[in-house]
Amino acid sequence: MIPCPVCNAPNHHLAVVCVSCHGFLQGRTENLDLFSTTWEVIERPGRALHMIALARHKNYALFLSAAGGIAMAFALFWLMKAGEVSGSLLNILAAGLLAGPLFGVIILLLTSGLAWGVARVFRLRMTFRNTFATFSYSLVPVVLSMVCVLPIEILTFGQFFFTRNPSPALLKPGAYYILLSLDALFLLWTLILQQFGLRVLLNAGWVKTLLVQCIPLGILAGLLSWGISVLLAIA
Ligand SMILES: [Zn+2]
Secondary structure, three states: OEEOOOOOOEEOOOOOEOOOOOOEOOOOOOOOOHHHHHHHHHHOHHHHHHHHHHOOOOOOHHHHHHHHHHHHHHHHHHHHOOHHHHOOHHHHHHHHHHHHHHHHHHHHHHHHHHHHHHHHHOOOOOOHHHHHHHHHHHOHHHHHHHHHOHHHHHHHHHHHHHOOOOOHHHHOHHHHHHHHHHHHHHHHHHHHHHHHHHHHHHOOOHHHHHHHHHHHHHHHHHHHHHHHHHHHHHO
């Protein structure tokens, strides 16, 4: 809660005008520009996520969730060792590029909905739109890893990046573990941004904020691993 400088009425920390006297509380951006907002997320994440939470239009949130979805699809193919069943690298690439965007949007809608629900259980207030935008812009590092690391992985290992036999870890162990460590760092960066973003939205203690982040991710991981086991059983 923030007090109004004019009438002292308590207002939500992300309110733009006072609920009581309609006085000005804080300025906000109307539209988000993709490149400058993405750059701000990298350079000054706290400020950027606050700006995203206040922005009237959450531009490019859907685009980033779709782009992140492509990265998530390839991560899933790597986990599933999809190269064992797909036949060719071209099939894997086509599947990731075609199904990834929709997959990303669905995953983000689900995560945001779950996080919104968990927040409600703790009697914390955040809008679904803000939750979705925060999670989408938190995907910036994952999208970066897809642009910078994934092409190197595919150029180095080809289809064998996604196979169990031969294992990429045995083909070129040094390159494999360096590339995987880079992926892990980008993923960690995304998780830290999510935490930053949820703190901006919730303005609550770190235990509750961490639970609002981790419970949905845990449920999602459970659902995905169940989905993978079903898919692999069919294949
Ligand atoms: Zn006021």
